[in-house]
Amino acid sequence: MPRIVFMNDRLVPEDEARVSVFDHGLLYGDGVFEGLRSYSGRVFRLDAHIDRLWASALAISLAIPTTKEAVAKAVNDTLAANNLSDGYVRLVVTRGAGSLGLDPNRTRNPQLIVIADTISLYPEEFYEKGLRIVTAATQRVQSAALSPRIKSLNYLNNIMAKLEGLQAGCVEALMLNHKGEVAECTGDNVFIVRSGRLLTPPPEAGILEGITRNAVMELAHAAGIECRETPLTRYDVYTADECFLTGTAAEVIPVVDVDGRRIGTGTPGPVTSRLKADFHRLVRA
């Protein structure tokens, strides 16, 4: 069954969903995106994802040629057209076709693309036993160079680190910022637990402010677990009682080994397990 893709203003079969080879999204990674999940027919925090898409576009001076309401409808329509009630949605906005030169003012027709598909989660074993990750030598790009808060189509920084993780036999890799502080993983935010308290790097550490991260901070608050945004070093991670990652694709996933150091007991801890269960309940509520 060919998938149905939303392109600009209508649903088309995937074979007809095409972008120009002159599109600056392709030529320069000039565009923005979002990854969303739908659970039992409802998109989790749709408005937050659309707000972040708009913020990313604003930051790169890209005018999205439609309204937030129309994009929300396009997301739901695309899921429905593909008969997906539990699925993954990729929202992409490119700068559009232009000349073979950087000048964004010489582009026309930004492209709005909505793709819906099934989601492939990490194997269940990782959720039960926890992940092993390594620190990548590739630093997170500095905010002053390109803010990690922008979810842009230029993901090479993350991909370079992901390659290092895969090289080491890990599905994720920890990224440090230019100061050597812990930032985040290649497609997930990071949390640690120390003395019953939740700690996570602040936006200034050079991270994407994950929507799952925000949800987990709210769940912690509701559960009476103190949560602080604070700069973290690798020492803090190595000596933490627990560690876990959050992301749209991963949800909440325990980490039990970082750079060969066993974290806590080497099995998912109680705070991680509690928040993982609470998140599971929240998205499926």
Ligand code: PXG
């Ligand atoms: N950091 C980075 C760099 C990300 O790209 C997150 C954190 C987590 O954010 P959310 O809002 O999802 O909680 C992301 C999100 C994929 C994929 O295909 C990656 C993300 C989201 C969805 C799918 O690997 N990254």
